[in-house]
Every structure is written in structure tokens, then in C-alpha cells.
Amino acid sequence: MNPEDIKAVFGMKPEAAVAYLKQKGIAVSWDWQDMLDDAHATAFTVAKTAKMDVLSDIYSAVVDAAEQGRTLEEFSRELASVLQRKGWWGRQEVQNPEGETQSVQLGSPHRLKTIYLTNMQSAYMAGRYAEMMDSIDTHPYWQYVAINDSRTRDAHRMMHGRVYAADDPVWNTLYPPLDYRCRCRVKPLSRSMGENRVLPRPNLESITVDIGANPYTGEERYAQRTGIRINNKFIAPNAGFNANQGKSMLSRMAKIAVDKAQATHPDIARITLKTMMGNDRFKNALSTASLTWVLKLLKG
Incomplete structure (x- = not known):
């Protein structure tokens, strides 16, 4: 860094x-x-x-x-x-x-x-995600950036320099940090800088890994890792990091807004959410259940 x-x-x-x-x-x-x-x-x-x-x-x-x-x-x-x-x-x-x-x-x-x-x-990366989503109109491509020194993990090194569209599902999981002490980041690119470097949307692959039995109940515990293949090698976040922290934060904030709207008068909620739904970032952060409720409310 x-x-x-x-x-x-x-x-x-x-x-x-x-x-x-x-x-x-x-x-x-x-x-x-x-x-x-x-x-x-x-x-x-x-x-x-x-x-x-x-x-x-x-x-x-x-x-x-x-x-x-x-x-x-x-x-x-x-x-x-x-x-x-x-x-x-x-x-x-x-x-x-x-x-x-x-x-x-x-x-x-x-x-x-x-x-x-x-x-x-x-x-920091969650904050960066929110900022980059706010500038997606001018910077529609994102580039993965690793440090590339003796401490860099091989999987992170293989992601270095790869450019995908900002709305590519690859960023749902392969958005740093991908592990403890991960030092990687994502850099937004303008249309002119990224359009000739952007990679096709990759096939996402999910595997389930054993993360050890609960020592008290004996019940086996598992975690999901979702990633892509690079040179036939599976590249994915380590167990426990299989989520985009920034996207999760925005989804939580959107849910809080919907929860508050559900607790107020329907007419007030309708006016407020109609305005908020004009923001694509808010709309995209809603869960399926929250979006269904909002659309039903707006239809009256």
C-alpha cells in the first residue's frame, strides 16, 4: 500500500x-x-x-x-x-x-x-463502495488493485488489474477485504479508461466449505465461497468474507428506511418513498421483500 x-x-x-x-x-x-x-x-x-x-x-x-x-x-x-x-x-x-x-x-x-x-x-472499503456507487455514471468500471509484495496472497495477486463493470455480480463477493488483513482495494475507472480493458462477465461458482464442528454441540458448520476461475484456479474470498461489506451496509440502511416508513402513516410513507425510489442506488439496495412492499405501497 x-x-x-x-x-x-x-x-x-x-x-x-x-x-x-x-x-x-x-x-x-x-x-x-x-x-x-x-x-x-x-x-x-x-x-x-x-x-x-x-x-x-x-x-x-x-x-x-x-x-x-x-x-x-x-x-x-x-x-x-x-x-x-x-x-x-x-x-x-x-x-x-x-x-x-x-x-x-x-x-x-x-x-x-x-x-x-x-x-x-x-x-474504508465500505465507504469507498458508497462513494463509487455515487459516481457510477461517470466511472462505470472498477479495477481490482492488490499490493503485490511478499505478503500478497496468490489469489489476490491473480485478481490484480482485472477490470469489470461496476454492476457486474462479481463484485458481490470479490470486493475486498477478501480475508483477514487483506490490503487490496478497488479503483473506479472512467468510461474512456475502462471500456477497452473491461472483461466479460465471468461465470460465478459457489462452493461450500467445512469450517469445523461446533465444539459444544458437535454440529458441523459450513460456509459458502463464491468466486471465479482464473487460469483454472478457483479465486474467491476466504470463509467468512463472502459478502461485499459496502453493499451490505447500503442494504441495511435501505432496510432501516423502509422499517421507519412501515411505522408511519401510509400517506406520509408513500410520499417519502416515492422520492427515495427516484434514486437508483436506494432502489438497488432494497431486498426483494422490501422492494415488493414499497412497490405495493406506491401503487396505493
Whole structure:
């Protein structure tokens, strides 16, 4: 990531990125497998946070870091002292949700770095998605950009430079981050810059992968990975990242608007939603159920 990108991600306060973090609720989880795909866009969670107050502290620190443009070092220094005082630090023997004692790794510098980088990248890319959707009329093509250094994953390297139409379904899943600590991004291209480079709409392929049995119930857990074939190699987000964070955020915001409309007088809701439906981005963010309700309301 070049210096300009680092500044954009971690040294500024992009309003859409902050909004992405603030619109999340928080959800206690024990295993990372408990929160997959779209859930990342609607709830903030950290595995092995059995106490809500600890999770709240971490969440508040992440939001504050985004708002204030705090560096990783500042974020880690301030949050580590809080977590250490509360005992959420180091390897400890703790009770899992079933009441059994288990040796687990709680807070650590490595863990805080992963929390910081993953959440900042998710927030930044969600904000970027909203901004790029707002300029789709002038920049109708998007290009995947990887870092391409010794730490770059092969799948991400193979996506580097590929250009697809902004409305191509490929972006529903292959929109970064594609994994923990993913540093990739997407760059919008104007019509003149992208029309000779855009690739045909690829065939999307979905596979189901085993992500391990629930250690308490024994029930097998699975995740979906949706991607494409490049040189006959399957390229897809890692388990748990099979959703476009920005699109999920906009869908959640659209749902909130519809929920509020459903709670008000039908005549007021009809006037409000008629105006909002004139915005293609709002209309495209609606779920099938919400869109059906809105269209029925507008017909009277």
C-alpha cells in the first residue's frame, strides 16, 4: 500500500467509513465461525469476548480510531491498557459458553493489530463502495488493485488489474477485504479508461466449505465461497468474507428506511418513498421483500 493509500485508510476521517462502523451493533461470540459474511456488516464482534463490556471497549476504540485517524500504535497502546486492567489479555484458562474451562489466547499485540487492520480496511472499503456507487455514471468500471509484495496472497495477486463493470455480480463477493488483513482495494475507472480493458462477465461458482464442528454441540458448520476461475484456479474470498461489506451496509440502511416508513402513516410513507425510489442506488439496495412492499405501497 503506497503512502497515499495509507494516509487515506488510516490518517483521515472518511465520513462513510465512520458511518459503516457506527451502524453496526455488537454481538458477543466465542468462535469466528459464529459470524460470517453479511453478519460482518451488521454486527461488530471479536472471538472469545464472553463479556459485553470488553467487546464494547474494543468496539469503541475502533470507532474512535476511525473518527480521530489514530494510528495502529496509538490504538494498540490505549486499548491494551484497558484490556489488561479488565483481565482480557494473554493466554488464560477461561470458561467457554458451555461452562467448560478452556485455554485460549485473549488480547495480544498481534490480535489488536488484526482487529485494527481488518476493521479499518472493511470500513474504508465500505465507504469507498458508497462513494463509487455515487459516481457510477461517470466511472462505470472498477479495477481490482492488490499490493503485490511478499505478503500478497496468490489469489489476490491473480485478481490484480482485472477490470469489470461496476454492476457486474462479481463484485458481490470479490470486493475486498477478501480475508483477514487483506490490503487490496478497488479503483473506479472512467468510461474512456475502462471500456477497452473491461472483461466479460465471468461465470460465478459457489462452493461450500467445512469450517469445523461446533465444539459444544458437535454440529458441523459450513460456509459458502463464491468466486471465479482464473487460469483454472478457483479465486474467491476466504470463509467468512463472502459478502461485499459496502453493499451490505447500503442494504441495511435501505432496510432501516423502509422499517421507519412501515411505522408511519401510509400517506406520509408513500410520499417519502416515492422520492427515495427516484434514486437508483436506494432502489438497488432494497431486498426483494422490501422492494415488493414499497412497490405495493406506491401503487396505493
